[in-house]
Amino acid sequence: MKQVVEHQSDILVIGSGAAGLTLALHLAEKSQVILLSKGPLSEGSTYYAQGGIASVFDEDDTVESHVADTLVAGAGLCDEPVVKFTAENAKASMEWLIQCGVAFDKEETSDGDTANAPYHLTREGGHSHRRILHAADATGKEVQVTLQDRARQHPNILVLERYNAIDLITSRKLNLSGNRVLGAYVWNRDVEQVETVKARFVAIATGGSSKVYQYTSNPDIASGDGIAMAWRSGCRVANMEFNQFHPTCLYHADARNFLLTEALRGEGAYLRRPDGTRFMPEFDDRAELAPRDIVARAIDYEMKRLGSDCVYLDITHKPADFVIKHFPTIYKRCLEFGIDITTDPIPVVPAAHYTCGGVMTDLHGQTDLNGLYAIGEVAYTGLHGANRLASNSLLECLVFARAAGEDIAGLLHKIPMPGQLPAWDESKVSNSDEEVVIAHNWHELRLFMWDYVGIVRSDKRLERALRRCAMLQQEIQEYYSNFRVSNNLLELRNLVQVAELIIRSAMERKESRGLHYNIDHPQLLDNPTPTILQPDR
Secondary structure, eight states: OOOOOEEEEEEEEEOOSHHHHHHHHHHTTTSOEEEEESSSTTOSHHHHOOSOEEOOOSTTOOHHHHHHHHHHHTTTOSOHHHHHHHHHTHHHHHHHHHHHTOOOOBOOOTTSOOTTOOBOEEOOTTOSSOOEEOSTTOHHHHHHHHHHHHHHHOTTEEEEESEEEEEEEETTTTTOSSOBEEEEEEEETTTTEEEEEEEEEEEEOOOOOGGGSSSBSSOTTOSOHHHHHHHHTTOOEEOTTOEEEEEEEEOOTTOTTOBOOTHHHHTTOEEEOTTSOBOGGGTOTTGGGSOHHHHHHHHHHHHHHHTOSOEEEEOTTSOHHHHHHHOHHHHHHHHHTTOOTTTSOEEEEEEEEEEOOEEEOOTTOBOSSBTEEEOGGGEEOSSSTTSOOTTOHHHHHHHHHHHHHHHHHHHGGGSOOOOOOOOOOOTTOBOOSOHHHHHHHHHHHHHHHHHHSSSSBOHHHHHHHHHHHHHHHHHHHHHHHHBOOOHHHHHHHHHHHHHHHHHHHHHHOOSOBTTBOBTTOOSOOSSOOOOEEOOOO
16 A cells, blocks of 8 residues: 655745746745656756747837837737736846846947957847847746756755646535635656646746647646636636747757747748748738737638648848857757758648637736635736737746745745645545547547637637547546556646637627737727636535
């Protein structure tokens, strides 16, 4: 019989990307933190983020301009006070990162001394100024590695790697008074057993849900776990219909999930048809620098119109040394597939990239459930509206992690540690000999989401998707009730829940706005509002 394991901490942080690490480091000075990572500590979307982080560092730029650009990209659905809060706190968040040791690129100086040189700022689609701090084309890796090294060394942070969060434990689920989060059931993948974590506060920083689609730029862990867990615990979600498809992922059979940063277009790369002609000027006055939703739809349209497997991203007109210096990671990676980006156009396709909606929070990251916080891509703060402005994603992680940290720190002394929590009950389940069922359902889900709930949608496609989703949910719930948990089963259970939320949100929006385009409702409504779904309690 396996030993019952219960962990205890002041704060349980579920997720180990920029949001989770930032929160853990801010709180660890005065409290005990457990940091839960589903895979290795670095295996999240942060590590793979190439472009950079938006913040006003240029004398000619202003916070007001950053706010205005964000509002335009958000297509009328941003929460303006939240946008202002984020932009106003951006520089302080960047300075904290720099103090932690993150090495952003600086301008070259004539004497080679970069110590006092200004930071090199790049520009991306939707931005009116150069305001993107970056570390070459591997900014996320620089941030992730720097923060995770500090977290590993901190005596008050216990890192648990290869642990899946299964479900939140709440007072309501235990038939206690009130409704507060008390901890979580977690699955130790190495020993294949369920353990319990009790905590005064829980923060979900699990990233987005782009793995619900057949083609995605995200790592495998992006399965919507935090959104599904929060929904099952009674939290509202908002704007789940707005899934950002990154316009340019490398199209190559062996190059799974490799994203080509928007900074390529920011530095002058063109999008071309297979015959070499440009097409973006025909779709938008900003051409290649238009927001991502416009660029992704244009590529999708051209591929379908021409029957082409891909289009091409071309930066060959720039000097080779410039390209190699600014995009060393992409240059080396493409060479592995026989593509020299200094001389060859790069074959690209859109792929699901970012979840603009999520668990509803306030300015401190607090959700509807007392003691539960949501930060980063898992959350809906109101920052992104109907479309995320480039390089605002890591910024949101950092700003709201710091805000949540301040809020939790001020409440810690008021909240007692929960009492003994019930252990996970496996007495009525058995080991499965039908893993093929999970694999089949997995593929079916991701395929119909891509075909019916992708870049271009229709009422009929959404209705079909919802019917299929309901059938899968019933089958998966029956499976979940009868067999012991596994990584694939837990992720599939969460993905099918998130798929339902995306479909239902898309069906409620009777217009085409931002990332949501429905051919049956091509118009814009005069007074748009966020799509808010309320769970049955």
